[in-house]
Amino acid sequence: MTRAAVLAGVGSYLPPRRVTNDDLAAAMDTSDSWIRTRTGIRQRFFASEGMATSDLAVEAGAQALKSAGETTADAVVVATMTPDRPCPGTAPTVATRLGLGGAMAFDINAVCTGFVYGLATAQGLITAGTAERVLLIGAETHSSVLNPDDRSTSVIFGDGAGGVLLRAGEADELGALGPTVLGSDGEGADLITVRAGGSRQRLSGSPPGPADHYFAMQGRAVFWHAVTRMAESCRAVLERAGRRLDEVDRLVSHQANLRIINHLADELGVPRDRALVNIDRVGNTGAASIPIALAEADAEGVLRAGEHVLLTAFGGGLTWGSTVLTWPGLQRT
Ligand code: UT7
Numbered sequence: 001m002t003r004a005a006v007l008a009g010v011g012s013y014l015p016p017r018r019v020t021n022d023d024l025a026a027a028m029d030t031s032d033s034w035i036r037t038r039t040g041i042r043q044r045f046f047a048s049e050g051m052a053t054s055d056l057a058v059e060a061g062a063q064a065l066k067s068a069g070e071t072t073a074d075a076v077v078v079a080t081m082t083p084d085r086p087c088p089g090t091a092p093t094v095a096t097r098l099g100l101g102g103a104m105a106f107d108i109n110a111v112c113t114g115f116v117y118g119l120a121t122a123q124g125l126i127t128a129g130t131a132e133r134v135l136l137i138g139a140e141t142h143s144s145v146l147n148p149d150d151r152s153t154s155v156i157f158g159d160g161a162g163g164v165l166l167r168a169g170e171a172d173e174l175g176a177l178g179p180t181v182l183g184s185d186g187e188g189a190d191l192i193t194v195r196a197g198g199s200r201q202r203l204s205g206s207p208p209g210p211a212d213h214y215f216a217m218q219g220r221a222v223f224w225h226a227v228t229r230m231a232e233s234c235r236a237v238l239e240r241a242g243r244r245l246d247e248v249d250r251l252v253s254h255q256a257n258l259r260i261i262n263h264l265a266d267e268l269g270v271p272r273d274r275a276l277v278n279i280d281r282v283g284n285t286g287a288a289s290i291p292i293a294l295a296e297a298d299a300e301g302v303l304r305a306g307e308h309v310l311l312t313a314f315g316g317g318l319t320w321g322s323t324v325l326t327w328p329g330l331q332r333t
Helices: 021-025 032-039 053-068 091-097 111-127 219-241 258-268 286-299
Strands: 003-013 017-020 043-046 075-079 104-108 133-140 160-170 177-184 192-194 215-217 250-253 308-315 319-326
Touching: 003 053, 003 111, 003 177, 003 286, 017 021, 021 032, 032 258, 053 075, 053 091, 053 133, 053 160, 053 286, 075 091, 075 111, 091 104, 104 111, 111 133, 111 160, 111 177, 111 286, 111 308, 111 319, 133 286, 160 286, 177 219, 219 258, 219 308, 219 319, 250 258, 250 286, 286 308
Parallel strands: 075 104, 075 133, 250 308
Antiparallel strands: 003 160, 017 043, 133 160, 177 319, 192 215, 308 319
16 A cells, blocks of 8 residues: 545635736726736636735635535645745744644745645655645735836736645545656746845845836746646656546636636647636636635536646746646535
8 A cells, every 4th residue: 555645624714805917907007808818717716804814714715624524634735926024934823823823834936837836835745754734825915015106017916815635545545646847947937026125135234126026027028938848747747646637527727818728738638628718717826826726617517526636837037837637525514
């Protein structure tokens, strides 16, 4: 019997402030038609005044625990590029607020690939015997770093959180995580950034450039990197898992742009209707995007027990990664 990390629960949370494309068009030089045709996004949700990433993460984490029928976890991992504060990590706060104080707790920053990196980390903790149950949450409050003067990023990103509870189990169980393929390319570090606030460009001393504490992305340059890297890692992980592309029932990719999701499906030869899409309703929620899509699809009965699911993400760093699992039958919460 081979010890494995088994997905046992999912949850998600979207903050209350719904922002439509028309709302954005009232504040900046853009239009509903540009945003819909270039990205597929119709609306997104932003945190209310005073709401931080941990507030979103706690809600999603509580749902994931409930869906797994668990009240405890030995580890809480939060994947985020928008932590409550640069120091300390957000995960210890989330753990304590969920009644899991004392559990190991740390953050992962692999930007939009953070959730997939987190799955590999959780899998490692479980298979090594370091943890029996890991609560992994992807959570972002992008609205805290969006530049109101940059229409190319402000219209894409949304806030939200999604989480999964992984427990120790057997490799042949439904829900067991398969192999994971991860990668990075620091040559592309400047393509997706928040320049100031770290040790390279400090907030203390000389003031940063006027927009350097905001998120910035060279979207056009990133677009084809995203399609190519996700396609390569999908092929690599399927090969490692001994599965074929025509066996993929559901392609769950990071929700970066509907055109990227469609290009990826076409590139892989996976019918587009097998790709989960919720970017129209939530925008690009970074590290939260895959678990939000999983939680919504599970709640809607779109994901069914026994389906072969391929997860893939791409993000700043540059980073990318993919993994596979067979969807388990989860309790509805
Ligand atoms: O999640 C992490 C990974 N991120 C991604 O994978 C994102 C990848 N990139 C993208 O999704 C797309 O590149 C964007 C959605 C960011 C941009 O779409 P695009 O089709 O690549 O547009 P573009 O940047 O090439 O801009 C086309 C035109 C430009 O005008 P000109 O120079 O052709 O006159 C932009 O100024 O669209 C203009 N534009 C806008 N117009 C109206 C850019 N943003 C907007 C806007 N509203 N919000």
